[in-house]
Amino acid sequence: MTDARTHILAKLERVIDRKDAGSADADSRISLHIAGPIPRRGTDETKPEQTERFVREAMLAGADVHELISIEQVPVTVVAYLRAKNLPLNVRVSADGIFENVRWNQEPGLEIENGGVEATDTASLSAAASGVAETGTLVMASSPENPAMYGFVPLLHMVLLPESCIHGSYEDAWIALRQRQGNLAMPRMVNMITGPSRTADIEQTLLMGAHGPQNLMIMIVGGT
Amino acid sequence: MKSSARHFPANAREALADERLQGVLDKFSDGFPVKRANAIARLDEFDELRDAARDIKDHVLANLDTYLKRFESRVHESGGHVHWCRDDQEARTTILSICRAANARTVTKSKSMIGEEIAINDYLADHDIEPVETDLGEYIIQLRQEPPSHIIAPAIHLSKEQVAETFVEKHTGRDPDRTLTDPRVMLDEARAELRQKFLNADVGLTGANMLVAETGSIAIVTNEGNADLTMGLPRVHIALASIEKIVPTLEDASTILRVLARSATGQEMSVYTTFATGPKRTDDLDGPEEFHVLLLDNGRSDLLGTEFQDILRCIRCGSCINHCPVYSTVGGHAYGWVYPGPMGSVLTPALVGIEDAHHLPNASTLCGKCETVCPMHIPLPRMLRSWRVRQVEKNLQSASSRYGLGLWSYLARHPRLYRVLSNCVARALNIMGGHRGKLSRLPLAGGWMSKRDLPAPQGGTFMAQWKNSRSRYL
Numbered sequence: 001m002t003d004a005r006t007h008i009l010a011k012l013e014r015v016i017d018r019k020d021a022g023s024a025d026a027d028s029r030i031s032l033h034i035a036g037p038i039p040r041r042g043t044d045e046t047k048p049e050q051t052e053r054f055v056r057e058a059m060l061a062g063a064d065v066h067e068l069i070s071i072e073q074v075p076v077t078v079v080a081y082l083r084a085k086n087l088p089l090n091v092r093v094s095a096d097g098i099f100e101n102v103r104w105n106q107e108p109g110l111e112i113e114n115g116g117v118e119a120t121d122t123a124s125l126s127a128a129a130s131g132v133a134e135t136g137t138l139v140m141a142s143s144p145e146n147p148a149m150y151g152f153v154p155l156l157h158m159v160l161l162p163e164s165c166i167h168g169s170y171e172d173a174w175i176a177l178r179q180r181q182g183n184l185a186m187p188r189m190v191n192m193i194t195g196p197s198r199t200a201d202i203e204q205t206l207l208m209g210a211h212g213p214q215n216l217m218i219m220i221v222g223g224t
Numbered sequence: 225m226k227s228s229a230r231h232f233p234a235n236a237r238e239a240l241a242d243e244r245l246q247g248v249l250d251k252f253s254d255g256f257p258v259k260r261a262n263a264i265a266r267l268d269e270f271d272e273l274r275d276a277a278r279d280i281k282d283h284v285l286a287n288l289d290t291y292l293k294r295f296e297s298r299v300h301e302s303g304g305h306v307h308w309c310r311d312d313q314e315a316r317t318t319i320l321s322i323c324r325a326a327n328a329r330t331v332t333k334s335k336s337m338i339g340e341e342i343a344i345n346d347y348l349a350d351h352d353i354e355p356v357e358t359d360l361g362e363y364i365i366q367l368r369q370e371p372p373s374h375i376i377a378p379a380i381h382l383s384k385e386q387v388a389e390t391f392v393e394k395h396t397g398r399d400p401d402r403t404l405t406d407p408r409v410m411l412d413e414a415r416a417e418l419r420q421k422f423l424n425a426d427v428g429l430t431g432a433n434m435l436v437a438e439t440g441s442i443a444i445v446t447n448e449g450n451a452d453l454t455m456g457l458p459r460v461h462i463a464l465a466s467i468e469k470i471v472p473t474l475e476d477a478s479t480i481l482r483v484l485a486r487s488a489t490g491q492e493m494s495v496y497t498t499f500a501t502g503p504k505r506t507d508d509l510d511g512p513e514e515f516h517v518l519l520l521d522n523g524r525s526d527l528l529g530t531e532f533q534d535i536l537r538c539i540r541c542g543s544c545i546n547h548c549p550v551y552s553t554v555g556g557h558a559y560g561w562v563y564p565g566p567m568g569s570v571l572t573p574a575l576v577g578i579e580d581a582h583h584l585p586n587a588s589t590l591c592g593k594c595e596t597v598c599p600m601h602i603p604l605p606r607m608l609r610s611w612r613v614r615q616v617e618k619n620l621q622s623a624s625s626r627y628g629l630g631l632w633s634y635l636a637r638h639p640r641l642y643r644v645l646s647n648c649v650a651r652a653l654n655i656m657g658g659h660r661g662k663l664s665r666l667p668l669a670g671g672w673m674s675k676r677d678l679p680a681p682q683g684g685t686f687m688a689q690w691k692n693s694r695s696r697y698l
């Protein structure tokens with residue numbers, strides 16, 4: 001008996017009808033990253049237009065968005081949001097360099113912890129790699145500094161998105177990601193997130209916070 | 225899952241008589257189609273994207289072996305394992321041996337149609353490993369020991385009262401007299417129950433919406449975030465995918481994502497689209513230590529190069545099901561296997577055999593709506609007709625339809641007899657129609673007539689009228 005791999009590949013070789021093969025062969029298609037049609041709404045040219053669209057689409061998807069002038073406003077924004085959601089002032093903050101100079105002690109009562117997310121965490125804060133204006137989608141790239149589970153375990157997920165990282169389309173976000181990674185492989189987890197977790201599995205009633213966060217809050221920081 | 229597709233007529237009769245199910249289905253047929261239409265109205269380029277999505281999959285199918293090998297080597301480079309499986313049996317034993325090697329006692333699962341196809345839950349349970357479905361809909365039907373009735377909304381056939389009853393019965397350890405009427409409270413209860421399961425699981429088993437050859441990533445789309453917890457928390461992650469799920473690049477994945485959610489739920493984008501590549505890296509604070517991908521054939525390669533090849537473009541969006549008049553009348557369980565609706569009626573005979581599923585290609589009015597709304601331009605009605613042809617070739621129709629067709633073909637070959645007979649029948653029907661000009665009963669057509677009236681023929685037969693008008697105009 002041949003092994004399954006040999007068997008399946010031999011069979012494919014036999015039955016594939018190659019006359020329909022696209023113009024580019026497989027290898028060049030992979031290395032050229034040819035983009036398909038990009039919707040006009042993903043082709044805004046200026047940053048303010050892209051940001052405006054990102055904000056609009058993210059809010060349509062149910063996210064809360066705050067536009068900050070500088071990173072210094074992060075602590076006060078976080079505290080106000082946690083209070084509004086009636087959550088304790090405890091936040092699991094990622095070790096992303098962007099938070100390095102944030103002065104958390106400006107806000108008495110705010111408890112910050114770093115490290116891996118724990119089951120009892122109620123709120124987390126991590127940094128996005130990109131934002132895609134087309135659909136208000138965040139692109140989170142996992143790393144030791146930004147663990148993927150920050151976005152799934154706590155009830156509330158807050159995300160810092162530098163305005164400079166907002167792109168028009170998914171394709172532009174992939175270009176940025178490839179540049180960022182250089183010769184490295186794809187980050188272990190790339191999470192595209194569009195709004196907070198939801199389900200409509202009980203008689204088609206739409207409810208937020210199925211398994212992931214019930215609230216997604218995005219802070220866009222200009223001039224970064 | 226064992227197929228009961230051969231019992232479609234009986235299943236459908238039962239569904240039609242079930243008033244509660246009919247109520248739920250009424251609600252269903254206004255939901256998704258309206259949302260889809262709204263989403264598409266917001267995107268001028270939708271048709272262009274559909275064409276591009278179709279072309280991507282056609283290109284992939286024409287180079288499937290090359291792309292699979294590319295994907296495999298990327299997975300190896302990122303430290304993962306690839307397991308090729310010819311059929312359901314191989315897939316089940318592969319999964320079991322990975323679980324055994326991990327000393328697994330519980331396995332969390334995110335929704336996977338392939339998982340249903342290979343009936344992995346029963347198999348794991350038979351081998352003392354507890355499988356726990358985590359998609360809310362799948363979780364509910366797992367508690368009720370029912371199969372899914374829709375590929376993206378597996379519990380769509382249930383009312384909230386039924387869900388409440390199930391939770392009260394199965395969530396022991398809670399007050400049995402609590403009131404459960406608010407869906408929000410039910411969801412919070414399920415979230416709490418499942419959270420513990422997520423944290424305790426030894427293995428996470430997910431499906432995959434796409435496999436990206438460029439990066440060796442599996443792409444999974446959910447709205448709940450359950451797939452991410454399923455693959456992110458346990459020590460071992462197994463992803464189950466059939467071989468046609470390949471796309472070449474992240475760009476190609478993006479084109480397909482643009483049509484997927486809009487066609488499925490009418491969202492611009494599902495909440496979570498995750499690309500997972502290999503196991504936990506050095507210094508990562510979370511993630512699985514082992515990453516396994518199962519590449520399952522299970523009959524797909526038999527379809528390549530045949531008149532059914534195009535069904536391999538299917539991205540399981542459910543749009544054809546949401547728009548199908550037959551599905552919205554009988555629901556998903558009547559189809560008797562994993563895949564309901566038009567895509568199921570094409571795929572099921574291919575995967576379980578036409579002998580076992582010969583009713584399904586007939587469970588269609590060939591109204592063509594499914595093809596119109598399919599984002600991958602899959603010619604579902606044409607393929608349903610092809611199955612009907614095979615059915616005739618294999619003599620699988622009922623004796624009465626064979627007899628009827630035989631009689632008709634005899635008459636069609638004897639025009640004079642045909643004319644005399646049809647003349648008599650037309651007159652008789654005219655008389656039976658009476659003043660109303662309508663017939664509500666006919667011999668041999670009880671099933672059809674019980675829900676409908678037939679206008680009685682007025683005037684002569686077509687042939688007679690045609691002759692008359694020819695003499696008038698020529």
Ligand code: SF4
Nearest residue numbers: 538539541542544598
């Ligand atoms: S056949 Fe088309 S419409 Fe139906 S599930 Fe597949 S892709 Fe969607």
